[in-house]
Amino acid sequence: MRNQDISYFPVNSIKSLKEDKPKEECAVFGIFNSPEAANFTYLGLYSLQHRGQESSGIVTSDGSHLYRYAGMGLVASVFTESKIKELEGYAAIGHNRYSTTGASFLRNAQPLRVESHLGGVALAHNGNLINSWDIRKNLEKEGSIFQTTIDSEVIVHLMAKSGSKDPLVALSDALNIVQGAYSLLVLTNKYLIAVRDPNGFRPLVMGKRSDGAIVFASETCAFDITDTEYIRDVEPGEMIVVDHLGIKSYFPFSEKSHSLCIFEYIYFARPDSYIFGESVYKIRKSLGVLLAKESPVDADVVIPVPDSAVVAAQGYSEESGIPYRSGLIRSHYVGRTFIEPDQKIRDFGAKVKYNVVKEVVNGKRVIVVDDSIMRGTTSRKIIKMIRQAGAKEIHFRVSAPPTISPCYYGIDIPTHSELIAATHTIEEIQKYLRVDSIAYLSNEMLDKSVATHPSKGFCKACFTGKYPIEFQAIEEGNQKSLFQEYAVEEN
Numbered sequence: 001m002r003n004q005d006i007s008y009f010p011v012n013s014i015k016s017l018k019e020d021k022p023k024e025e026c027a028v029f030g031i032f033n034s035p036e037a038a039n040f041t042y043l044g045l046y047s048l049q050h051r052g053q054e055s056s057g058i059v060t061s062d063g064s065h066l067y068r069y070a071g072m073g074l075v076a077s078v079f080t081e082s083k084i085k086e087l088e089g090y091a092a093i094g095h096n097r098y099s100t101t102g103a104s105f106l107r108n109a110q111p112l113r114v115e116s117h118l119g120g121v122a123l124a125h126n127g128n129l130i131n132s133w134d135i136r137k138n139l140e141k142e143g144s145i146f147q148t149t150i151d152s153e154v155i156v157h158l159m160a161k162s163g164s165k166d167p168l169v170a171l172s173d174a175l176n177i178v179q180g181a182y183s184l185l186v187l188t189n190k191y192l193i194a195v196r197d198p199n200g201f202r203p204l205v206m207g208k209r210s211d212g213a214i215v216f217a218s219e220t221c222a223f224d225i226t227d228t229e230y231i232r233d234v235e236p237g238e239m240i241v242v243d244h245l246g247i248k249s250y251f252p253f254s255e256k257s258h259s260l261c262i263f264e265y266i267y268f269a270r271p272d273s274y275i276f277g278e279s280v281y282k283i284r285k286s287l288g289v290l291l292a293k294e295s296p297v298d299a300d301v302v303i304p305v306p307d308s309a310v311v312a313a314q315g316y317s318e319e320s321g322i323p324y325r326s327g328l329i330r331s332h333y334v335g336r337t338f339i340e341p342d343q344k345i346r347d348f349g350a351k352v353k354y355n356v357v358k359e360v361v362n363g364k365r366v367i368v369v370d371d372s373i374m375r376g377t378t379s380r381k382i383i384k385m386i387r388q389a390g391a392k393e394i395h396f397r398v399s400a401p402p403t404i405s406p407c408y409y410g411i412d413i414p415t416h417s418e419l420i421a422a423t424h425t426i427e428e429i430q431k432y433l434r435v436d437s438i439a440y441l442s443n444e445m446l447d448k449s450v451a452t453h454p455s456k457g458f459c460k461a462c463f464t465g466k467y468p469i470e471f472q473a474i475e476e477g478n479q480k481s482l483f484q485e486y487a488v489e490e491n
Contacts, residue, residue, distance in 0.1 A: 037091050053096070061187055130409075183204035286315060290441060292317075
């Protein structure tokens with residue numbers, strides 16, 4: 001009998017290359033009523049790779065059994081043609097992971113698959129549950145045994161403890177206990193269920209293929225590769241249930257104020273996607289336009305920090321009339337690790353990922369557009385490389401407000417004490433980066449970029465410190481002054 005839960009583990013790597021950016025969250029993809037469910041899910045996950053690169057997994061159903069395969073690494077490395085063929089069934093859910101809670105181990109890879117009195121249940125989760133540890137402690141006291149360290153597992157435990165034998169009721173009961181962000185896909189041998197939390201923090205879209213298959217994904221870019229037509233977003237607080245009888249929609253949760261993650265538009269989502277009912281490209285470009293209006297500067301060329309700041313830099317260039325050029329080239333073939341030679345190379349991590357086009361910046365007054373600054377360490381190294389390539393002046397422009405607070409809803413943003421804008425003034429940041437000027441987009445201009453958006457509200461807690469869901473956050477340690485840590489010169 002074939003093993004229904006197969007594992008794959010790559011060779012350990014040598015050196016971690018951590019980029020000073022908020023880390024991608026997770027991606028989910030699901031499909032119902034397709035004879036090639038596993039293959040389409042593989043393609044959907046491939047197009048959503050930017051949302052998580054630690055692990056990838058797929059669970060399928062043939063109506064009688066759930067088949068699971070998961071591995072550490074990128075989608076194309078985890079899945080082979082033979083593995084895809086072993087994932088039989090007409091329905092599937094898939095997941096790409098970047099850990100916001102729980103360590104990066106194979107046992108934490110999703111989708112989860114469990115067995116209980118409800119039958120087989122698989123779950124793929126994008127988001128973060130802010131009360132999961134309290135729930136977990138209580139469940140452990142009552143005898144529950146957890147197989148992972150991820151927050152998502154509490155949902156399946158709560159489902160199993162529900163008094164209902166109906167998985168739909170059990171899921172509703174469980175989600176009425178948890179708090180936080182979740183765009184969730186749940187697969188049983190009868191149903192594919194898509195759920196979005198009442199605040200609507202994370203995106204989740206629904207589409208339909210010409211053969212009648214119903215598809216769900218974190219972003220619409222996964223629809224393009226699978227020939228899926230976008231129907232609509234899953235609404236905040238909505239549970240959509242798909243089975244062989246059709247599609248049903250429920251709203252089993254108390255209504256809450258919408259708090260869509262604004263950082264999806266700024267950084268995370270692919271510019272060719274539509275999320276929250278609007279084009280990512282349109283919003284991202286408007287951020288660059290508004291930044292140019294708010295913080296103009298005389299210069300010869302505008303260059304982005306690729307890839308996420310490209311569209312904002314194009315907007316800045318068009319509004320300012322200053323030519324746009326590709327002054328930084330980013331390697332797309334660098335993984336999370338790399339082998340460094342014994343003879344140390346200065347700014348190794350930045351040089352592996354970026355290189356400067358000297359012909360673009362030499363002797364020029366350069367505007368560098370980026371979408372965010374977290375600790376500032378990578379930005380400082382990039383600026384140094386541009387300066388060494390001959391730039392006469394460097395003006396740094398950020399197409400978002402200063403990031404001053406961590407995220408507790410599914411994005412891995414550093415703690416408050418690690419965020420440079422939370423602990424230093426604009427003048428200090430300018431000195432640390434060694435730029436001729438620096439300016440961020442204001443919160444007012446950020447609001448203007450989504451002023452005509454159909455949504456009722458956005459979460460901007462990382463810029464304001466005002467969290468839509470109250471909880472007690474724990475801050476660890478104190479950040480050493482950047483001027484002490486890196487001995488920044490006065491001149």
